Amino acid sequence: MQMGVQAGEPMMVDTILDVTGLTKSFGAIRASDDLTFSVARGEIHALIGPNGAGKSTAIGQLCGEIEPDQGRIIFNDCDISRWPTYRRARSGLQRSYQITSLFPDFSAADNIALAVQAGRPHSFRFWQPARHDKALRTPANEALDRVGLGHKADTKVTALSHGEQRQLELAMVMATDPVMLLLDEPMAGMGQVESQLMMEILHPLKGDVSILLVEHDMDVVFALADRISVLDKGRVLLTGSPDEVRNDPDVRRAYLGDS
Amino acid sequence: MTQRRLMVHGIGLGILMFLPLLAAAAGEPFLTNIASRVLVYALAAVSLDLIMGYGGMVSFGHGAFFGLGAYVVGILAHHSFNGTVIGFLPGEWQGTASALVQWPLAILVTGLFAVIIGALSLRTTGVYFIMITLAFAQMLYFFMTSLPTYGGDDGLNLWERSQVPAVDMYDDNQFYYVTLALLLAFLYLAHRVVNSQFGMVLKGCKQNETRLQALGVPTYRYKLVAFAISGAGAGLAGALAANHTEFVGPGLMHWTRSGEIMIMVILGGMGTLYGSVLGAFTLLMMEEVLSSYTEHWMLILGPFLVIVVLYARGGIYGWLVGDEMDEEPAERADGRTGGGADDG
């Protein structure tokens, strides 16, 4: 198996995700154009860029839902480029969606319990009622408590507010005990208070779980990220610390409203 | 379970248990024979509901498994009656009239066909899945039509019903209770399955398969297993249908049969299991009653179906019990039983 460390990079950096030359075209649009970047183990790595820069397309290729035209993805020292989505997820690479993606007919607790189930070796258990299975329900309720949704355990997804649904989706991916999270605008459509709550949920994960965070809200990005990659037209313009990115003249002009 | 649902189930089970007595008391014993037909189709419909109502797999080829199950019985009985060996199998296999061989074999063979058809069909979704299952069923239909050994177009007469130990299958009441026992057994099995971990995955596939894969579930194999269980259930129904009409023909596999079974599920309420029994009853009774008045009874059925689909989302079952799904309330970590999301 190939190590995900590039020539020139210091050997001490423990890389969890290494993306090389990812390319994806939709007709004439190059959504990913020789996309190359890497995420260190335990860091929160923000991916920013204007609308249509190719952030969601990048996440789609990393999780396996979109097949790249070219490129290589090394995750946790394994070349996962050809793995199907479920296998990448089972190896600990979990994602959330820009548009909330849940099981709408289920209760909040059912959603999490199914995620817990997904992390188990298999679900070919045909006889015992799943909803009475404490080995699933206990971790599910704990995960709900962690994001402050414990009191909504039996509430159907469709009866939850938008913010609660976003929290539920985060609790769901967390319940699978992930190695790395790909979060596609987890705060999208949230108010100040909910956004703050989401940050309080994400912050303690730092160090334990590696996170690739796509986010438009710069306050959130600067508060959470260890490193930031700026994406434009499917390419990485620059990668650096929050300060480096904040002070880069090109970035200031393009995204931070500087003139 | 809500009180209303408990009552509906109680009344339903009561009627089913005592139907032959009620029919005799009413002086219409032939009703038992018609009721057996309803139960046979109910079994086929319940098996379809398992994949369509819970797994979101709209199979338009369920008649294939129904007919195949019937043919297994028909072919075994044919060779048993004529004392010939089964020509298309290697070796010297004789036929048999024993239900203990015929019925498990019907389940096995249809289950196996379901694995093959499912393995190919489940690579598609949506309209393509509907079309490909339909195509497979029509292929089997035309295959049986052109197979003169087993009657071809004309089908096969079943000269001898399956022999069930200690049961006289020629007695209408006993036939009825055998069918009822098998239907209830399958309902119980399906009830356990849809509430199990496997069932949660199945329901997850229907609601958001992409999400489930992103969580790490290889959904394809779960759907395939469900498809096989469903096909096997329809095969058993077919084995009973062969006995009921004492005839096996390609018509059992025709797409109109698949459509009928699907209509039963939708009428009764998708994803309810018990609803399929009500759906089978309603459709066959409408056919029975309306067709005695007019040849064009489908013209009345059509609008009726539209009304049910538009105004009773949970079908007849949902309308009766007041909620839709066959689900048990969840258990909280503290052991107290919660309200459950679907008790509305």
Ligand SMILES: Nc1ncnc2c1ncn2[C@@H]1O[C@H](COP(=O)(O)OP(=O)(O)OP(=O)(O)O)[C@@H](O)[C@H]1O
């Ligand atoms: N399935 C698709 N078919 C065609 N074009 C697509 C498809 N998906 C994405 N695109 C195009 O690829 C480009 C990148 O889209 P993408 O959704 O990755 O951007 P994004 O950075 O996530 O933007 P946003 O901030 O609006 O979410 C856009 O121009 C988009 O229109």
Ligand SMILES: [Mg+2]
């Ligand atoms: Mg996006």
